[in-house]
Amino acid sequence: MGKHSRLKYYGLAVIACAVAVALGGPVEAQSSCLLLAIMASSLFGGTGPGLLAVGLSTIAFNFLVLPSPLSLSSPSSHYLRFGVFVIAALATSQLVETKKRIEESRRRIEEALSSTQARLSRATQIATVAELAASIAHEVSQPLSAVVANGRACIQWLSAEPADLANAKVAAERIIRDGKAAGEVVQHMRALFKKTALERVALNVNEVIEEVLSLIHSEAVTKQIAVETDLEKRLPSTLGDRVQLQQVIFNLLLNGIEAMGAVADRPKKLIIRSKMQNSDTILVEVQDYGAGVADSDKVFEAFYTTKEKGMGMGLSICRSIVEAHGGHLGISPSQDPGTQGPGTTFFFTLPLGTMNPNE
Amino acid sequence: MSKDAPIVYVLDDDYRVRESLTSLLSSVGFRVESFASAAEYLKFKKPDSPACLILDLQLPGMSGLDLQREIAGGDAPAIVFVTGHGDVPSSVRAMKAGAIEFLLKPFDDQELLRAIDAAIVQDREARLKRAEMAELQRRYALLTPREREVLPFVVAGLLNKQTAAELGNSEITIQVHRGQIMRKMAASSLADLVKMAGKLGIS
Numbered sequence: 001m002g003k004h005s006r007l008k009y010y011g012l013a014v015i016a017c018a019v020a021v022a023l024g025g026p027v028e029a030q031s032s033c034l035l036l037a038i039m040a041s042s043l044f045g046g047t048g049p050g051l052l053a054v055g056l057s058t059i060a061f062n063f064l065v066l067p068s069p070l071s072l073s074s075p076s077s078h079y080l081r082f083g084v085f086v087i088a089a090l091a092t093s094q095l096v097e098t099k100k101r102i103e104e105s106r107r108r109i110e111e112a113l114s115s116t117q118a119r120l121s122r123a124t125q126i127a128t129v130a131e132l133a134a135s136i137a138h139e140v141s142q143p144l145s146a147v148v149a150n151g152r153a154c155i156q157w158l159s160a161e162p163a164d165l166a167n168a169k170v171a172a173e174r175i176i177r178d179g180k181a182a183g184e185v186v187q188h189m190r191a192l193f194k195k196t197a198l199e200r201v202a203l204n205v206n207e208v209i210e211e212v213l214s215l216i217h218s219e220a221v222t223k224q225i226a227v228e229t230d231l232e233k234r235l236p237s238t239l240g241d242r243v244q245l246q247q248v249i250f251n252l253l254l255n256g257i258e259a260m261g262a263v264a265d266r267p268k269k270l271i272i273r274s275k276m277q278n279s280d281t282i283l284v285e286v287q288d289y290g291a292g293v294a295d296s297d298k299v300f301e302a303f304y305t306t307k308e309k310g311m312g313m314g315l316s317i318c319r320s321i322v323e324a325h326g327g328h329l330g331i332s333p334s335q336d337p338g339t340q341g342p343g344t345t346f347f348f349t350l351p352l353g354t355m356n357p358n359e
Numbered sequence: 360m361s362k363d364a365p366i367v368y369v370l371d372d373d374y375r376v377r378e379s380l381t382s383l384l385s386s387v388g389f390r391v392e393s394f395a396s397a398a399e400y401l402k403f404k405k406p407d408s409p410a411c412l413i414l415d416l417q418l419p420g421m422s423g424l425d426l427q428r429e430i431a432g433g434d435a436p437a438i439v440f441v442t443g444h445g446d447v448p449s450s451v452r453a454m455k456a457g458a459i460e461f462l463l464k465p466f467d468d469q470e471l472l473r474a475i476d477a478a479i480v481q482d483r484e485a486r487l488k489r490a491e492m493a494e495l496q497r498r499y500a501l502l503t504p505r506e507r508e509v510l511p512f513v514v515a516g517l518l519n520k521q522t523a524a525e526l527g528n529s530e531i532t533i534q535v536h537r538g539q540i541m542r543k544m545a546a547s548s549l550a551d552l553v554k555m556a557g558k559l560g561i562s
Contacts, residue, residue, distance in 0.1 A: 138417075138443035142373045144465035145441070149379035152468040156386030164386075171382050178375050218443060221372060222417045 009045030010052055016040045017056040030065045031085060035092050042096035050093035061085045138218035139185045143178035150174045188215060200239045205274055205282055206231045208242060212249045223257050225268040232275040238282055238350050240325050248318045252286040252346045259290025259344060277349055285347040292342030293331060322348045365479045366408050369393040370400050371415040380413060383468060397421035409486060411478035416442035416449060424449060427456050434489060437478035441466055495555055501543040509536045514556040
């Protein structure tokens with residue numbers, strides 16, 4: 001704050017006191033008006049102007065409120081009234097100033113928080129990308145290993161005496177099949193990372209689910225989780241952003257896998273379902289048999305997390321994506337008589353072929 | 360195929376890897392058995408021939424490292440690990456526990472074949488050693504309790520007279536025990552017997 005503006009606030013304190021003196025007499029509330037002047041000075045000016053107002057008010061109180069200004073011959077009740085006023089004046093200025101300081105620091109914290117939030121959401125994306133990269137590396141290296149081994153086998157069968165054409169042909173066919181599989185993984189990956197403006201294209205939700213499953217397979221195997229699918233075969237197509245829906249499904253599946261990390265006493269099973277909720281809404285469910293969720297409202301809040309390393313951004317991002325598609329993302333406890341244990345089912349709906357009118 | 364024909368076990372949850380390795384390894388003349396899980400592998404009745412296990416690190420159910428620990432010590436074949444995303448701690452653990460090689464997918468087929476050859480050589484030696492040990496133990500089991508008491512003195516190089524004094528027997532009794540020990544252990548000389556005792560951990 002510049003010297004000039006500081007002086008302005010001292011001036012404000014003087015004016016406030018003058019106004020209080022001028023108004024106090026006619027309304028017969030001199031002390032209250034003086035206290036109001038102190039409040040105003042402390043609130044806008046801070047410590048210095050506040051104390052100036054206290055000083056001025058004290059003098060005004062002495063001359064205007066006390067029947068006769070303080071002197072050696074004044075009765076002791078005057079000294080008492082004067083003392084009480086001084087204490088009230090100081091306390092008022094302190095309280096107002098403390099309030100002002102708390103508000104300022106809260107504002108600073110809020111600013112810092114929102115910038116941290118922005119950085120974190122970026123960090124979450126990067127963390128997800130890193131996890132994904134490890135999973136994809138495995139998905140690609142599996143078929144590539146098979147291609148190399150089949151290629152060598154093919155040569156061996158051909159160079160045997162006599163050449164074993166039947167086995168060589170089988171090996172060559174497998175090379176083509178696995179090479180295509182590796183290519184598909186790369187295509188899915190490219191789609192997942194493609195950074196384009198939001199698009200609304202007609203898509204089959206089952207296809208999106210299958211694409212994500214092909215990327216997440218090794219993560220599930222590593223964590224020893226059986227992934228089951230129950231997809232409605234005759235699912236009509238819907239309009240949506242393929243990449244964003246992949247992100248939602250990817251997030252929900254990854255959450256399910258992580259929720260079952262500590263499960264030891266029951267089968268680790270993750271089920272993804274698609275079906276028609278009614279004639280114009282598609283429903284996708286991801287059901288796990290993990291630890292369950294204690295507070296089902298909080299999970300969608302940003303920064304709420306039950307994971308040791310989580311940042312609590314995933315589900316809040318998912319919800320905003322689903323809502324931008326005109327759908328709803330929700331949670332319910334898993335219910336399956338065949339499996340003990342709590343578990344959680346996340347579900348989201350997508351309207352059929354219509355776009356959110358707000359978009 | 361002869362009884363000594365080496366056999367390669369392939370344990371990988373991905374059918375593409377199982378198929379391709381089965382084809383590759385049979386094309387170079389190995390007998391191949393493939394499994395999708397550790398449980399299947401453990402259930403399989405393994406023939407008595409030199410073997411090598413190609414083991415995926417990530418498996419559903421029991422992991423590769425768990426299986427390695429589970430079968431360690433018995434007549435487990437030499438292990439070649441293959442993995443899609445290997446990390447340093449896992450590879451260190453695997454190698455410390457006696458794995459022949461730790462290959463990253465996609466692996467080089469020549470490298471894999473070299474590792475398998477090395478594994479089978481090692482397994483053959485290990486099997487010979489185990490067979491020899493089993494034979495020595497069988498012979499040792501033939502000794503009477505008294506003969507087992509006398510054996511350490513003999514291999515320590517004590518004369519019959521000294522041994523007799525230590526055990527409070529007559530020299531002639533010790534001489535008879537000694538003869539029985541040499542015969543039952545099928546030792547051609549005292550030096551031979553000392554070597555056998557060393558392998559059995561008797562001194």
